[in-house]
Amino acid sequence: xxxxxxxxxxxxxxxxxxxxxxxxxAELRPAxxxxxxxxxGHGLATAFYLAKEHGMHNVAVLEKSWLGSGNVGRNTxxxxxxxxxPGNTAFYEWSMKLWEGLEQDLNYNAxxxxxxVLNLYHSDAQRDAYARRGNAMRxxxxxxxxxxxxxxxxxxxxxDFDNARFPIQGGLLQRRGGxxxxxxxxxxxxxxxxxxxxxxxxxxxxxxxxxEGGRVVGVDTSKGFMRAGKVGARRAPxxxxxSPRWRxxxxxxxxxxxxPSSRRASSRSSTTSSPSAPAISTxxxxxxxxxxxxxxxxxxxxxxxxxxxxxxxxxxxAAWR
Ligand SMILES: Cc1cc2nc3c(=O)[nH]c(=O)nc-3n(C[C@H](O)[C@H](O)[C@H](O)COP(=O)(O)OP(=O)(O)OC[C@H]3O[C@@H](n4cnc5c(N)ncnc54)[C@H](O)[C@@H]3O)c2cc1C
Numbered sequence: 001x002x003x004x005x006x007x008x009x010x011x012x013x014x015x016x017x018x019x020x021x022x023x024x025x026a027e028l029r030p031a032x033x034x035x036x037x038x039x040x041g042h043g044l045a046t047a048f049y050l051a052k053e054h055g056m057h058n059v060a061v062l063e064k065s066w067l068g069s070g071n072v073g074r075n076t077x078x079x080x081x082x083x084x085x086p087g088n089t090a091f092y093e094w095s096m097k098l099w100e101g102l103e104q105d106l107n108y109n110a111x112x113x114x115x116x117v118l119n120l121y122h123s124d125a126q127r128d129a130y131a132r133r134g135n136a137m138r139x140x141x142x143x144x145x146x147x148x149x150x151x152x153x154x155x156x157x158x159x160d161f162d163n164a165r166f167p168i169q170g171g172l173l174q175r176r177g178g179x180x181x182x183x184x185x186x187x188x189x190x191x192x193x194x195x196x197x198x199x200x201x202x203x204x205x206x207x208x209x210x211x212e213g214g215r216v217v218g219v220d221t222s223k224g225f226m227r228a229g230k231v232g233a234r235r236a237p238x239x240x241x242x243s244p245r246w247r248x249x250x251x252x253x254x255x256x257x258x259x260p261s262s263r264r265a266s267s268r269s270s271t272t273s274s275p276s277a278p279a280i281s282t283x284x285x286x287x288x289x290x291x292x293x294x295x296x297x298x299x300x301x302x303x304x305x306x307x308x309x310x311x312x313x314x315x316x317x318a319a320w321r
Contacts, residue, residue: 039063108188117177
């Protein structure tokens with residue numbers, strides 16, 4: 001079924017009794033060209049684009065729980081491409097452009113709202129870091145504006161500008177950034193992939209990747225063995241017998257591993273949004289920029305960023321790598 005104003009009106013007139021499930025409850029086949037582990041945003045998008053762009057339809061997405069039960073169903077919903085490093089900027093800008101046409105591509109309302117993303121700065125050092133980031137973005141053709149305090153006030157007069165601890169000095173704005181309904185992204189990709197023949201199997205946990213003669217031949221799952229030409233594990237899903245990262249560095253358990261599972265996990269920026277306002281990301285707590293500016297700051301009163309900076313081994317230079 002194609003979604004449109006006519007299908008909505010037609011269904012309304014029938015008391016909404018004619019809607020079909022958004023994806024099939026697929027039966028497992030014994031073999032697939034590609035098996036994707038994890039039905040989150042990455043797994044479902046991979047399946048969708050394999051089918052749409054590369055004509056690969058003999059593909060299965062295996063999800064141990066329900067679709068969107070992972071990070072994609074609980075994130076902060078922000079979309080943006082306000083990154084600093086050259087590789088990042090181009091990559092995220094490409095993603096940003098995908099968001100701009102995604103709903104038409106999927107014929108699914110993912111509630112993409114380009115209301116703008118504004119990262120506030122609260123110190124001179126943080127402003128300098130944001131100016132640097134904004135310049136890098138603009139050099140890569142990405143929109144960025146460095147706002148001063150009065151420009152932020154004109155845009156968001158209800159913010160607390162007299163907060164003594166984190167006075168708002170301005171912000172870095174990306175007007176094309178915004179928000180999206182996170183779980184609708186999973187559902188939209190799932191629907192698009194399903195329509196192109198991809199099998200989406202929920203409640204199917206991958207418990208191991210089988211290797212014969214140095215080649216991956218399939219996956220063991222809670223529903224039995226499945227042969228696969230290629231296996232893609234999206235977002236490092238927990239597969240008990242498949243390459244745990246913490247063993248690679250010689251650590252004895254994930255809990256005591258010397259490598260942080262994600263540097264972003266250390267970032268504590270908080271975000272709010274309202275229907276009409278930009279999504280606001282305050283960076284009083286350490287974002288990457290916050291950490292580095294704090295590290296180079298000569299301020300005698302340690303900011304929270306600086307305090308964490310001194311304690312953290314992953315700070316400053318490591319975070320910029
Ligand atoms: C609190 C929070 C806020 C965030 N905010 C933002 C934001 O504002 N903007 C942004 O762009 N990103 C944000 N992110 C990051 C973003 O949500 C993730 O990068 C993205 O959702 C990852 O998608 P994924 O498909 O890789 O992982 P997930 O969505 O986690 O999907 C992985 C799936 O794999 C399944 N799985 C795991 N192991 C197995 C197995 N053995 N067998 C079968 N299935 C398995 C899981 O059940 C899960 O459904 C945020 C993340 C979090 C946690």
